[in-house]
Amino acid sequence: MKWPAMGYARVESLDELWRALDAAGPEAQILAGGQSLLATLAFRLSAPSTLIDITRIAALKGVSVAGDVLRIGALTRHADLARDALVARHAPMLAKAAPLIAHPAIRNRGTIGGSLALADPAAELPACAVALGATVVLAAPTGERRVAASDFFQGLFTAALEPGEIITAVEVPVATASSRQTIVEVTRRSGDYAMAGLAAALEMDGAGIVTSARLVFFGIGSGAEVARGASATLTGKALSAETIAAAQAALDGDLDPPTDLHGGPEMKRHLARVLTRRALTAFLVPSEQAA
Amino acid sequence: MNEIVTPQSLGLSREDLPNSYIGRSVPRPNARKLVEGRASYTDDVDLPRLVHAAFYRSPHAHARIVSIDTSAAMKVPGVVRVFTGADLAKVCDPWVAVLAHLKGMKSAPQYPLPLERATWQGEAVVAVVAESRAAAEDGVAALAVEFEPLPAQVDMETALSPGTVVIHPELGDNLVFTRTAETGDIAAAMAAAHRIVEATFHTGRHTGVTLEPRSIIADYNRADGTLTVHHSTQAPHMMQNVFATQLRLAESDVRVICKDVGGSYGIKVHVYPDEMAVACMSRIMGRPVKFIADRFEAFGSDIHARDHRIKGRLAVDAEGRFLAFDIDDLTGIGPYSVYPRTSAVEGNQVVNLCGGPYSFPNYRCTTTVVLQNKAPTCQYRAVGHPIATAVTEGLVDLAAEALGMDPVEIRRKNLIPDDAYPCTSPAGMKFEGLSHHQSLKTLLDMVPVDRIRADQAEQRKRGVYRGLGFASFIELTNPSPFMYGIGGAKISAQDGCTVRMDPDGSVVAMSGVTEQGQGTEAILAQIVAHGVGVPVSKVRIVTGDTRTVPYGGGTWACRGAGIGGEAALLSAIALKEQILEVAGAMLQAQGPSLDIVMGEVVDKATGQARMPLSELGRIVYYRGDTLPKELSRELVQTRHFITKEYPFAFTNGIQASWLEVDVETGMVKLLEHWCVEDCGRVINPLLVDEQVRGGIVQGIGGALYEHCIYNEDGQLLTTTLADYLVPMAAEMPDMHVGHVETPTKESLLGAKGAGEAGTAGAPAAIMNAINDALKPLGAKVFAQPFTPERILKALGTIA
Amino acid sequence: MTTRIDITLTVNGERVSRSVDTRSHLVDFLRGDLGLAGAHTGCEHGVCGACTVRLDGEPVRGCLVMAASLDGAVVETIEGLSDSGEIRDLQEAFVARNACQCGYCTPGMLVTAADILVQSPEATREEIREHISGNYCRCTGYQAIVDAVEDVLKARAAKREAA
Known part of the structure; x- marks a missing residue:
């Protein structure tokens, strides 16, 4: 279908944005990469009065490191994530996640800020943000605030964004020698939304003991689903085939997947168990892997 | 029969028989326009006074249409007109899709837009015509259509169960057709078997997903009473007949033009109610109407x-x-x-x-x-x-x-x-x-x-x-x-080709089969080049215009090469014979002693060049006075072919x-x-x-x-x-x-x-x-x- | 509400200024306003890839870009890429390998394939398949397309080596 009629405004600074939002009223929406938003217009699922184009706001761009925080500007595109040296070094999960998102032409436009704001339950980046313990930086005319990613996602396509508020950046704690990060998913075809996916971030001490674990699933619930029970079973123990099995067993209590076109809850739980083993096995020391 | 001489069959190299094209991997001559974005699909055609159609489609699998309120839609900027089933039925007769040789087959009459009931989710119910597709869609969104939802018969396993919903009550039940073929003695064979294996199979309902969606522009010209239809179709002549018959026009007043087609695979060989509606609306409005299905419509209304x-x-x-x-x-x-x-x-x-x-x-x-x-x-x-x-x-x-x-x-x-x-x-x-x-x-x-x-x-x-x-x-x-015609369907199993030599010795062939991307025009060019004896680069193929090409069935059931190709070969050979007759008169040689190789008339025995076709063309077309009076000189030949x-x-x-x-x-x-x-x-x-x-x-x-x-x-x-x-x-x-x-x-x-x-x-x-x-x-x-x-x-x- | 926006941009090397409808996407604009019909719409929801064109040097989905947002942009379409000769070898390989049948996906496929030539000059067959997997082709088995791209990658590598 053709897009509905709407207004368009382009802004080049946050100040301009606040004025434009004020002028356009509550039915206006922010346009970043547009790779999901513009598709929903073609479904006539949304009908914003005005789209306010923020893609030229310099303050929302760029990737930098300050201390132990990697700051990723909201307009950073998936293609940038995939090839940025700082991302590869300090948040390898994101570098690994980016190529899983759709296809090159989409990755050339889609942005991390847009993906987080949409809170699509099947999307990779919200799950990564939660798994990495990221902080979402939000701005409004009244000022800036920071929300932990785990609090930011509030359910199906729902994020903790106040009206008139936008994401300016994502801050990720930089990976250290003790960090173990990966993302795995099952998709019918390359680039599809996942039937089930797992963003896994562990911290392991020198003795191989898991000091913290965040297993975050996507494509199997109403959002980025933190498997709290499974994560807890890992914490404080050495990673082994037995602890992985215990984490798998704990998933049943963590996940309550809905049915979608690919299958029902039982299949989703099963795939979550498979992904858990596949993700965590990669973190085992080689001798354990062979076993 | 089947005595086609190829270098391979003679044990010769390609150089020995330079214009033998059968069996050679010749790149498609019409592929360059595709890689340069210069093809012409139906949506690429623009016409003066063109308006665009969009359809309100049934949200219900089965529902009675209670009322259609078009007043708000008519106020939408850009909307020109709204049509209901009753409006279109005035200019279009319904059709019933049965074949006489499928004994006992039954189906219900179908109209461009339904008159009383919608019978599947996605069925077009109301049409809006506007200055742009976007405006037409806005008009659709403003329509108020009231339905009375009816129970739907969805599961085929229960379609014949007692008490089930009968979709067309006048048919008595939901059975369209049944047939059993039986040979031998199944019971005895099963009884005597060493082993019997069995299984229940399911094949999933799926669809063709042509990348170019269904596309049509109908242009009824009141001044001369003609309907010209630009159509992404596999069967232009069949559609010519359908438009003429259902809209009560003479076949000669209907012209179907099919330029490049963005994939068909059987999807574009059927009569679609929404496409018929487009023809009806143009007939009523006397101006061109375009309809390009979008992807949602394709999934819900392509077969x-x-x-x-x-x-x-x-x-x-x-x-x-x-x-x-x-x-x-x-x-x-x-x-x-x-x-x-x-x-x-x-x-x-x-x-x-x-x-x-x-x-x-x-x-x-x-x-x-x-x-x-x-x-x-x-x-x-x-x-x-x-x-x-x-x-x-x-x-x-x-x-x-x-x-x-x-x-x-x-x-x-x-x-x-x-x-x-x-x-x-x-x-x-x-x-x-x-x-x-x-x-x-x-x-x-x-x-x-x-x-x-x-x-x-x-x-x-x-x-x-x-x-x-x-x-x-x-x-x-x-x-x-035996596939369709015997059952009464006006679907042609024969096909024709006209091959013409132009004055410079180049060749134009017009064929009733169509190009859907499978390379029809390439193989026809090869066949014609082979049959006449000219380089393939000298052959231009014309397809997809019912006003100019010989009557044919188009492209379906894998017939393009076998039927259309044979018609092309026969007409090319006929043209060659005619050329050689003229050449014989000009060179004072017997036709059979001459041949045509790479655009030159040659002595068959020695291969010696006697005359380029351009010289023969010059004389036939411009200096016919120099030829014997009784010599026939039609450098154009048509042949049709049908399997027998x-x-x-x-x-x-x-x-x-x-x-x-x-x-x-x-x-x-x-x-x-x-x-x-x-x-x-x-x-x-x-x-x-x-x-x-x-x-x-x-x-x-x-x-x-x-x-x-x-x-x-x-x-x-x-x-x-x-x-x-x-x-x-x-x-x-x-x-x-x-x-x-x-x-x-x-x-x-x-x-x-x-x-x-x-x-x-x-x-x-x-x-x-x-x-x-x-x-x-x-x-x-x-x-x-x-x-x-x-x-x-x-x-x-x-x- | 303003539903028309004035934009000036470069399309296939030529500067063009238009007042565009805000509800037009880039492909509507190219086809409707500029008469550049080489890019096609296959789904208009960003999945099929038939509308892929080059925007500021990178392939994008034309149906997922607002025309109104293009002030100052540089757009290249199959028409421009053909005129410039940049992908002549790729186009010739597509013809030689019969890598297009109905041709509806072909302009978008070529823009994506051209991106491989730049981004991954040593791509394997698997990487070629992965890179074009956002461009739907219903006619070929994709194999001829992969063959064609592979041919060009090898030819260009040989040329680089010779130079």
């Missing part, structure tokens, strides 16, 4: 296909010889049989084709075709073939397993011997000449079976499950009037699939695929090979990905390309194609069809490969598409 449940049994003796196939097919076709081919043909094909490659004495197959409140189904690439092949080949593998036989061995034992032709199958199909054993042999030369089996055994030790599957198949091509001896030219082949099943996730990874097919004379291997591969990929789509999923209320859930999964490049394997050539003796050219072979056999090969992979785990799948969920269920991983 679907292959919604079948098939129960099959195969009886074998102790040596593995087939004794009897016993098949029961059920298919749901939506609320109407689709005009004019009808929606009973797919089920009928299942009856005709099951067991097709094999020699066996007893056969019974029933198809039952029923109505349901879903999108109509009709003929889509390889009509019925992938269904019949999956059932047959699935049963064959079950028999092999039951007997402990190798899948190749059981096929070799039962395939019709290559020296048995002509013969008639138990289903009554007449085979002129097939090559199952030679094809199998060629396949086994290509597939490293021993290495694969060793790898399979090795991988299983590591918990990796790989499988190899085979599927023999037959394919029906070059249809005669056989109802169809059957082809055959065999495919093999090598794949890996991830038994934890249920995902299937295709590793490699092979296909050997026998389409008779191969005119252009480059084109045939990728046709076969494209066909295989559509077969893979049905086997693994594609599924039109409805909920129990008859709501289509797969309405976007993100939900309806088509095969993409990353998951496709490399495919190896081999050929055996058994030319049909019905024509000089000897060509049969090649476009559907890949689709016919691929799903069966994949199914057998998956079941081979899962054999150590005791799991089997028979329901397409073979999704991760279905494989995990078969494995018992999930309930």
